[in-house]
Amino acid sequence: MSKTLKAGAAALALGLATLTGAGVSFPALAQAPAAASAAVKIDNFVFGPQALTVTVGTTVTWINQDDIPHTVVADDRHTFKSRVLDTDERFSFTFTKPGEYGYFCSLHPHMTGKVIVKAG
Amino acid sequence: MTHDDTPGDRRGFLKCMAWAGTGALFTVSGGLASSIGLDQAVAAPAKAQGFTFLQISDSHVGFNKPANPDAKATYQEAVSKILSLPQKPDFILHTGDITQLSKDQEFDDADQIIKQVGLPVFHVPGEHDMLDEGAGKAYLDRFGKETKGAGWYSFDHKGVHFVALINVVNLKAGGMGSLGADQLEWLEKDLSGRPSSQPIVVFAHIPLWTVYADWGWGTDDAAQALSYLKRFGSVTVLNGHIHQITQKVEGNIAFHTARSTAFPQPVGGQGPSPGPLKVPTEQLRSMLGITTATFVRGREPIALVDQTLAT
Ligand SMILES: [Cu+2]
Numbered sequence: 001m002s003k004t005l006k007a008g009a010a011a012l013a014l015g016l017a018t019l020t021g022a023g024v025s026f027p028a029l030a031q032a033p034a035a036a037s038a039a040v041k042i043d044n045f046v047f048g049p050q051a052l053t054v055t056v057g058t059t060v061t062w063i064n065q066d067d068i069p070h071t072v073v074a075d076d077r078h079t080f081k082s083r084v085l086d087t088d089e090r091f092s093f094t095f096t097k098p099g100e101y102g103y104f105c106s107l108h109p110h111m112t113g114k115v116i117v118k119a120g
Numbered sequence: 121m122t123h124d125d126t127p128g129d130r131r132g133f134l135k136c137m138a139w140a141g142t143g144a145l146f147t148v149s150g151g152l153a154s155s156i157g158l159d160q161a162v163a164a165p166a167k168a169q170g171f172t173f174l175q176i177s178d179s180h181v182g183f184n185k186p187a188n189p190d191a192k193a194t195y196q197e198a199v200s201k202i203l204s205l206p207q208k209p210d211f212i213l214h215t216g217d218i219t220q221l222s223k224d225q226e227f228d229d230a231d232q233i234i235k236q237v238g239l240p241v242f243h244v245p246g247e248h249d250m251l252d253e254g255a256g257k258a259y260l261d262r263f264g265k266e267t268k269g270a271g272w273y274s275f276d277h278k279g280v281h282f283v284a285l286i287n288v289v290n291l292k293a294g295g296m297g298s299l300g301a302d303q304l305e306w307l308e309k310d311l312s313g314r315p316s317s318q319p320i321v322v323f324a325h326i327p328l329w330t331v332y333a334d335w336g337w338g339t340d341d342a343a344q345a346l347s348y349l350k351r352f353g354s355v356t357v358l359n360g361h362i363h364q365i366t367q368k369v370e371g372n373i374a375f376h377t378a379r380s381t382a383f384p385q386p387v388g389g390q391g392p393s394p395g396p397l398k399v400p401t402e403q404l405r406s407m408l409g410i411t412t413a414t415f416v417r418g419r420e421p422i423a424l425v426d427q428t429l430a431t
Contacts (some may be wrong), residue, residue, distance in 0.1 A: 044393035045335070067185040067396050069221060069251065074292050084251040086221060087185070099317035105248045108394075110336035112294050 038048030039063060040113065042070050042085070043107075054095060055120045061092040069109065075102040136259065156198075174202060174212045175411040177360030178380030180248065181230040182220035187396030188404060189261050191220070195233050197429050198381040198410055200331050202237050209412065213317050215360035215378065216246030216325030217286070222258050231262075233430050236324070245271060246325040246361060247288040256289065272303050273395035274310050280415060281314060283307065285324040287339045297326030297339035304344050319354040319415065321422065322406040327359040329368055330374050332388025337362050349373060356413070356422045362394070365426055406430035 019119040036058040041048045043065045054060065062072045072082040072091050079101060081093035097099065097116040105111040138400075176198060183191035202212070214234070219226035234241055243263045250256040260271055267273040270286040285307070287297035311320075322328070326346065330338030339345075349355045355373040363385035368375045383396040384407035391397065399407060409428040416423070 045395060046393070066393070067187065071249070073293075083253070084221065102293065106291055108252075108336055109291040110291055110296045110334065 032108050037061065037099055040115075042072075042111075045095055045105075045108055045111055045113060047103075050113050051116060052113070053102075053116040053118065055118050056096060056098055057094065057120065058117070059092050059094040060115055061090050064088065069107065070105045071107055073106045075104065104112075122148075125262050127395065132316055135414065144319060150183075161205045170414075170416045172207055172209045172412060172414045173288070174209045175215060175358050175378045176212060177215040177378040177415060178217040178231075178246065178363055178379060178382055179214070179230060180217055180220045180382035181233070182223060182226035183382050183396075185383075187398045189385040192229055194405070194408055194429060195230065195381050197405070198408070199233050199236050201410060201427070202239075203378060204281075205412070209239065210217070212241045213282075213323050213358065214241055214243045215323050215358060216244050217248040217360065217380075217382075218243065218246070218259075220248055222249055222251035224258060227258060227262060231400070242275075242282070242284060242323075243287060244284045244323060244325055245288055248292075248330060250288060251330075268306060269302055270300075272306060278415075280319045283310065283320065283322045285322060285328075285345070287324050287326045288341075289330075291342070296330070296336045297324075297342075298332065299339060299341050299345055304341065306349075308348050311352075314352075316351045317353055317357075319422070320349060321358065321413075322349065323358040325359065326361045327366070327375065327377055328357050330396050331362060331366055331377070333365075335388055335394040337388055337394070346373060354421055356424075358411075358413075361399075362388070374421050376411070376426075378411040378430070379407065379426065381408050381429070384408070 024108050036055060038052055038054050038058055040060060040062045041051055042062060045066065047062070052060065062082070062085070064070050064087060067087055069084045069085055069086050072080070072081045080093040080103070085091055095115060098117050099120045101115045101117065103113055103115070137293055151311055179195040179198070180191045180266045188194060188227045218230045237284055245256065246261045249259045252258040256270065264271045271287050274281060274283045276282070285299060286303065287299050291298050326339055327337055328339050330343040350371065350373070353372055357373060357375045358376070359377045360380065362377055363383065364377065364387065365379060365382035366377045384399060385394055386397050406428050409426055412425045412427065414425070
């Protein structure tokens with residue numbers, strides 16, 4: 001229950017950060033997909049959403065909402081690789097090329113996800 | 121863990137080390153008995169004598185979440201339990217996840233607690249012990265001095281051969297625990313030439329049989345390792361990682377996982393995830409514990425007795 005609250009707050013905080021970071025009004029934001037952002041929650045040993053589709057230039061932020069540390073590591077082990085994320089810690093990566101990026105948690109490798117990046 | 125001043129000699133190391141930990145107490149039973157085969161004439165291990173040792177696991181020092189706000193305190197309780205055992209074990213095996221986040225402070229705190237038992241402690245790392253920037257350097261600097269590869273090693277004690285395997289590194293996306301080709305090759309060599317009558321104890325963090333695949337509770341290439349162990353008359357495989365007792369016997373191989381000293385986890389598939397299981401505070405200690413192994417000279421398997429911190 002407190003977990004749900006926390007999750008909501010985290011998502012909200014992320015949204016606010018994007019808006020204030022861009023420092024623009026809503027119409028301008030809509031015209032600036034390069035500053036787009038998206039979030040993946042790590043909850044109960046699951047990446048959610050498991051498959052995320054974004055456009056080129058999107059910054060994806062993973063947030064660990066478990067009581068156990070996790071990592072976010074690209075299947076090729078080098079395109080992106082977080083350090084260990086303890087509870088409520090985050091990792092961000094900006095996707096600059098179209099493609100399909102599989103990733104997993106190197107501590108719990110049964111945890112997998114993917115980011116599909118489409119050309120703008 | 122206490123380090124011996126005669127590197128290279130694990131037997132000496134064993135004698136000099138201090139006991140520590142709350143775990144399982146194992147009695148190792150013979151396997152050598154009265155038959156002396158040709159293979160034994162070649163390898164000639166020391167005659168197996170009766171003794172006990174302990175297994176402790178998953179102390180997660182540094183963990184402070186609702187499932188156990190003070191994992192350091194319950195680790196200390198486990199050590200107190202060991203100190204109160206009527207029979208002093210010869211040594212302790214810690215089957216990994218010593219710490220929660222591989223921090224130096226956590227390793228130091230764990231060390232301060234376990235050294236109180238004054239017994240040798242043999243380690244394998246859990247995935248929580250490989251989280252430093254050096255991806256395991258902190259662990260290996262402390263415990264890897266006489267080990268090979270990612271930290272594997274073996275030693276003999278009173279005629280029983282102990283093998284420490286590492287299955288928490290270089291894990292593959294979508295997979296479970298992994299031993300890797302190099303370690304498997306080393307294992308095959310380590311066991312070759314040993315008489316089939318010699319009792320073997322293998323210990324690793326993640327189970328070497330698949331307890332629950334959907335949660336990664338198994339080791340992808342365990343079958344290869346077990347194929348090298350099949351010919352032995354008495355094999356005991358000890359693990360942690362899943363924070364609950366599980367046992368299975370397959371031919372001459374007995375598998376056993378020990379409780380954690382920090383927090384319980386749900387039975388495989390019975391819950392939303394393998395994360396820490398929050399139980400009422402008054403129930404916590406009945407779900408934490410240590411394991412005692414007793415080896416009696418003869419052909420019987422090692423006897424394992426699990427005790428909780430509540431008793
Ligand atoms: Cu994970």
